[in-house]
Structure formats: C-alpha cells, structure tokens
Amino acid sequence: MNNNGQLGLAIIAAVVFFIIGFMVVNFVMDEVTIARGSSALDCSTSTISDGTKLTCLAVDWVIPGLILSVIGGAGAIITAKLLL
Amino acid sequence: MKIRTKKTCLNPFWALILVGVMIMLTSISMVSAVGIFGSLSNWTNFTNPGSGLDSYSFSNFTTLNITALVSGEASTVQQRLTWKSYNSTQDISNTKFIIINSSITGKSIDAGRAYGPYRSLSVCDAYTDNCNNYTIPTTEMAGSCGGEITNSSDDGIEAIGFTIPNDADKFYIMFKIYTQGACAPITQDAMINSIIKELYFSSNGLFSLVDNTYSLPFLNITFKDESTSEIINGSITSSHWTIYSNNILNNRTILYSNNTEHFSYSFGFLPKYSATNLTYSINYKSTGYAQRTFGETIQIDNSTTNKILYLLKNIDGIYVTFQVINVAEQPLSNTHVTVIQGDSTVGDGYTDTAGSITFFLNPDLSHTFTFNATGYDLYTTTLTPTQSGYTIVLGATTTASEDYQRGIGYSTGPAESTLINRTDYTFNFTTTSSYWTIESFGFRLYNASGTLLATDSSTANGGTVSSVVNTGNLSIIYMDYYWSVDGNYQNATRYWKIFNEADSGWSIKNFFTDLKNYTDDEIFGLTAASRAILVFFFIFITVGVLSYKFGVTSPGMIAVMVFVLVLFFDVGVGIMPTLTGAVTHFITIFMALILIGVFIWEFAR
Numbered sequence: 001m002n003n004n005g006q007l008g009l010a011i012i013a014a015v016v017f018f019i020i021g022f023m024v025v026n027f028v029m030d031e032v033t034i035a036r037g038s039s040a041l042d043c044s045t046s047t048i049s050d051g052t053k054l055t056c057l058a059v060d061w062v063i064p065g066l067i068l069s070v071i072g073g074a075g076a077i078i079t080a081k082l083l084l
Numbered sequence: 085m086k087i088r089t090k091k092t093c094l095n096p097f098w099a100l101i102l103v104g105v106m107i108m109l110t111s112i113s114m115v116s117a118v119g120i121f122g123s124l125s126n127w128t129n130f131t132n133p134g135s136g137l138d139s140y141s142f143s144n145f146t147t148l149n150i151t152a153l154v155s156g157e158a159s160t161v162q163q164r165l166t167w168k169s170y171n172s173t174q175d176i177s178n179t180k181f182i183i184i185n186s187s188i189t190g191k192s193i194d195a196g197r198a199y200g201p202y203r204s205l206s207v208c209d210a211y212t213d214n215c216n217n218y219t220i221p222t223t224e225m226a227g228s229c230g231g232e233i234t235n236s237s238d239d240g241i242e243a244i245g246f247t248i249p250n251d252a253d254k255f256y257i258m259f260k261i262y263t264q265g266a267c268a269p270i271t272q273d274a275m276i277n278s279i280i281k282e283l284y285f286s287s288n289g290l291f292s293l294v295d296n297t298y299s300l301p302f303l304n305i306t307f308k309d310e311s312t313s314e315i316i317n318g319s320i321t322s323s324h325w326t327i328y329s330n331n332i333l334n335n336r337t338i339l340y341s342n343n344t345e346h347f348s349y350s351f352g353f354l355p356k357y358s359a360t361n362l363t364y365s366i367n368y369k370s371t372g373y374a375q376r377t378f379g380e381t382i383q384i385d386n387s388t389t390n391k392i393l394y395l396l397k398n399i400d401g402i403y404v405t406f407q408v409i410n411v412a413e414q415p416l417s418n419t420h421v422t423v424i425q426g427d428s429t430v431g432d433g434y435t436d437t438a439g440s441i442t443f444f445l446n447p448d449l450s451h452t453f454t455f456n457a458t459g460y461d462l463y464t465t466t467l468t469p470t471q472s473g474y475t476i477v478l479g480a481t482t483t484a485s486e487d488y489q490r491g492i493g494y495s496t497g498p499a500e501s502t503l504i505n506r507t508d509y510t511f512n513f514t515t516t517s518s519y520w521t522i523e524s525f526g527f528r529l530y531n532a533s534g535t536l537l538a539t540d541s542s543t544a545n546g547g548t549v550s551s552v553v554n555t556g557n558l559s560i561i562y563m564d565y566y567w568s569v570d571g572n573y574q575n576a577t578r579y580w581k582i583f584n585e586a587d588s589g590w591s592i593k594n595f596f597t598d599l600k601n602y603t604d605d606e607i608f609g610l611t612a613a614s615r616a617i618l619v620f621f622f623i624f625i626t627v628g629v630l631s632y633k634f635g636v637t638s639p640g641m642i643a644v645m646v647f648v649l650v651l652f653f654d655v656g657v658g659i660m661p662t663l664t665g666a667v668t669h670f671i672t673i674f675m676a677l678i679l680i681g682v683f684i685w686e687f688a689r
Contacts, residue, residue: 029590036594043598044505044557046605053602060595 010081014074021070028062035059301350302362302384303391307370310394310430310446317345318370318395326363327384345370365433370395374403374444378432394430396444404469405442408435408455408476415439416478419457425449445469488569491519496527496563497550502583505555506601511538512550513565522546525567529553532560555582596657616661623649643682647675 001009036043036059043056206215307318325338342349365379373395382389408416416439423431423443430451431443445451447470455463460478467474494515503509513527526541526549538551555561559582566575603615627645630636636645654660654672667673 032590046601050607053598053605053607056598057595057602060592060598063590064592064595 007078007081010077014077017077018070018074021066021073025063025066025070028066032059032062301388303351303364303382303389304348305351305366305368305391305393306348307368308392308394308428309373310396310425310428311400315347316370316373316395317347318368318373318393319343319345320349321367321369321375323364323366327361366393368393368395372397374398374401376431376444378429380432392428394425394428396430396446400446401444402447402469403442403472404445404447405440405473406435406453406455406476407473408439408441408457408478410460410478416457416460419455419478421456422454424452424454443469488520488572488574492517492522492567492569492574494565494567496565496578498580501580503555503561503580505557505582508552508554510550510552511561511563512548513540513563514548515567516546517569520569523568523571525549525565527563527565530562530564531558532562537561558582593657596659600659612661615659619653619660623653638686639682640686643675643679647672647679650675 035041036056038045041052041056041059042048043053043059048056206217307316308314309316320340320342323340325340327338361381362384363379363381365377367375367377369375374397376393376395378391378393406421408419408421410416415435415437417435417437419435419439419441421431421433421435421441422429423445425446426449431445433441433443435441447468450466450468452464452466453476455465455476455478457478463476463478465476492515494513496514497512498509511527511529513525515522515525522545524541524543525546526539528539529537529551531537538553540549540551542549553561560579561582562577562579564575564577566573568574599615603610603612623646626649627642630645631642636642650660651672654669660671662668662670
C-alpha cells in the first residue's frame, strides 16, 4: 500500500476511533451524573468526607479525560501517518 | 506495509499522553499535599436548623430554641438561645419573651476577628416590619477578644423582656451576630449573618362562640324568620373569613363551621388581635328553612357589629336564578348581587363563571336587587320574583377607575432570572413615582416551601430596599413586592430559579469548581493558599517540561505559555487567588503586561 493509501486508511481508522470513542463517552455521561448526584457521592454538598470529595474530583475528570483521549487518539493516528 | 520510524521528533500522540499524565500527577499531588499549607479562610455562614414558620400557642409556656453554628478559621462557635413566652392575660400586647439561656462555645482565633460579643435580637411585626430591637448583654464575652472562648457559657445570666410591636399576631424574630471590630474598646463590625424565624399565633383560639370572655366580639350574628321577624336558631354550614391589618399581602384565611343551631353567634379574637379588616362569607340554614349565603367586608374596631341574617321557610319560597350578562351576551362572573326585602338583606353573593346566582326568595313580596360588576355601572331593579329565572343585562360603565400605576416605575434585582447556588445575591426592589405619593413599599423573599428568607421595606416616597441572601441549595426564590398609593396596595411576584452548578454538565469546569469549593472547605487541610501554590507549581513544571522537550528557549514563547496558563486558571476556571483590594484578574493583567514587555524587548533587539 502506498503512502496515500496508508493515509486514507489512517483517516478511516481515526474516524472509527472517534465515533466509537464518543459513543463510549455518551454512555458514561449518565453514569457520571448519577455518581455525582445526591443519592450517590453527593458532590455538591460541602459536608461529605474528604475521601468522598477526592472521589468526586476523580469522577469530574472522567468525561473530560475521555474526550481528550478520543480527540487526542484520533488526531494521533492521522498525525503519525503524516509525519512518517 | 512498510513501517518507518522517526526517533528525533516527539510523536504528537505520546506528547498528548505525556501532558495527560502530567495533569493527573499534578491532581494527585494537589490532594496529597495535605496539611502542608495552611492559611486563614473566610468566615462561613450560619447553619440554621431553626429557621421556618412555627405555630405558637398561648396556652402554655413555650420554649423556643435557635442554635446558630458559626464555623471558620479552624474553630467552631456555637451560639444558642432559649427563650420563653410569658402571658397571663391572653392579650398579645402583654406577651413577654424572656431569654432564659444564652451560651456561646468554641474559640476565636486572632485579635480583632473574634466572634463578637455583639449579638442582637429584633422582634418585628410581620405586617408592618416595625421592629423592637434588643442587644444581648456582653459582659460574659469580655475575655473572648483575641483569645479562646472555650465552653464559655452564660446560662441564666441574660433576661430580656421583649414585646411584639403593634400587637401583631404574626411576627418574626431576627437574631444577628456581628464580627468584632476591635478589642479595646470592643467595637461592632460587619454583621456575619442573621437568622429569621417567623412565628404566628395559633389560630385555634381565633374564634370563640357566644361565651367570649377574653375579647370584645367584633361581630354578633342573629337569625330571624324573614316572614315573621321572629328570632330562630340557625347553624353555619360553612364560612370563609379573610382578615388582615395594614398589608393585604399578609392576610389570613380561616374556615369555620358549626352545625349546632344557636340563635346567635358571637365572633371575637382569642387572644386579642390587631387585624382591622375582615371579609367573610357565610352559608347558614335552620331546620325547615332553606340555606342562604351572606357576605361582606367590615372594619374591625373596638365596637361590635350586629348582623341579622334572615331565613325563609321551605314552604314560603322558591329558588330564583339570575344570570348577569353584558350587551354582547357574555356572562359576567364575580358580579356582586344583593337582595333587599323591606329593610332586610335576604340575599348576598357573587355570580359564578356562568354569570349566574340563585336565591331562595318569597314570591309574594317585592325585592330590590342590586348588581355591581367591575367595569359596569351599578344596576338596581325592584321586582317580585315569581319566575324561576331572570336575565340581567349590564351596560359598560362610563366612568374610569383610578390608575394607581400611573407614573409608577419599578424594578427588581438581581437582573438575571437564573441564579447560581451557594452564592450571595443582593435582592432589591426599586420604585419611583412621578404622579402618586408612595406611602410605603417593600418586598419579602420566600423559598419554595414558603419560608420567609428576608424582608425589607420603606415608608419613603420611592427608593430602593434590598437584602443580601445566600442562595444555598435552594431551588427557587420568590419575591413578593408591593407599594402602597393612597391606601391601595399594588403587588406582584417575581421568582428566580437557582441553578446548581454541580448539575450543569460534564465540563472540565466541574473539576475546577469542585476543587475550589473543596479547598474552601479545607479538604485534607488544603486551603486557598495551598491551591495557589499548587497552581504555581503546575504552571512552572508544565512550562519547564514543554520548554525542555521541545527546545523552546525564546523568552517570548515562554512568556506566551505562562500567560495562557495563567489566563486559563484565573479567568477560565477562576481558581487563582484574588489579591485583596486589587483589580479583578490582576494576575492575568500583570502577566499580559510582562508578555507585552517581552515582545517589545524581543523586537527591539
């Protein structure tokens, strides 16, 4: 496969990675909302324990982290082919 | 497939992974660096478990407790008040509240910022907002300035008798605590916060039937046979009473019924009550007599109003229905209709949504009917009701009513319709008038359950009244605002929905918002100062690593990176510390000036 073919394949792979990645993000969103809600971690209440607050901070990172990973991963697949 | 590698350039994929790992490591280091950094934090607000509306009975001595928990600066101060009511005459004006217990425990931290000896109580008339103010004695707090108040208690020392202004049956108590401005002599500084507890007297004793020994009856009702004018026994199947004093917004509605037949009913207030206006509607009947309805609005003073309600025997009358319509044949609801036979009012009521009202009348006698509908001329007619139905057509009125909103301008604040939770907002109501003289104006703030949050009012001819309220975890705040012109109250309601930032989505801002809140709450001992130092380390390490890995040595580019990170943390997510008295986002502006200076220096070179 020549360079153009490899680049095209990389773009397709990046798009698939991007779509699947955001599908996963979509699934996790509701779970994060439930986890942060008053019936679970109750993150918006100041009286929860420090350990729970630490867990809340970690949960806060899940969605942004996944989005960054998906965008970064898809971008990396294409960029890697461009640089090679 | 031919695979080539290039080892000299940083792969963007791994660069992103590296940045992510750095962020995660920094996050972990932020929360693990507990107990290292410490600083003073701001005072926090009261915890107020006692706020709300309480029924308050005069039948026994009653004890009220309000506990104000004030926490901050590594200490907790708890202020507790207990008081009792004392009333021996069943008269509101003689009610005394006596503080039987007041204690303060905890400790203060540094001189000049001790929790104050300044505590005050205000007892306010809920109708007029007039208050009687009292300062709690402070001698027992003299040693608190700049030192510890460890389990200090002054139980039983304070004894303040305070009374309810204007004999109001509905009132509220405000307890305020102030910071201490200076130590020697002790001065009063800014108020930390206040508790408002709204109370009203139990309605159980509002009415006393016949044997009213505590209060002069304001209304005596006697039943008579319409045909013979003989006094007969009657019962009240249902009645609806609306009473209020100065402000109709503070009216009280009472339902009353008594199926036992008496020849008269006497109504008075128990205990004595200062309401001056009464609107009532009574459905009454007697054995062998048809039920009738009567209602009116009267002024309550120190005299007794005697009212005779006439009943007609079933065999002597017929049901007559009147339908009131306008010239367009549209039914006029809420039209006030009175029926007079001789000198006696034998019927009174309002038309329903179909414009109809039914009376039980004697078909052998002439009656005078009066129809009064808003926007229409008063219509009076005399007829002998021999038919079962009549139609009354009202023409439009030719006189204009007074416009009490003429020249009135008003506004409420905050301007935005959605507020953020756990935030202090100044709620205000501003009114101006270029035509009428405003006699009074003000507002009341309520939460979703109707609990009074704050109130303010003024008797000036326009101006602004305001009150600061923390949105806390409320979901909505209602403002009832009003102004009085020429004895007429105009009022309206506005509400603000409280937006909980925690539920705003899944943005990365959640992380920084939580981080800021948690550090404000001193998670693992992490404080605002520690947070600032961690942000500094994050910027320092990030710029250093990027500079090292990508060979960025230009002062201009390094200044750009630092500026972008400072801009992100200060303006973007708002976790950079605010310098007291400085310009907003001073750090970002300062970095921007440095950046400009570096660029000028680079170009000049």
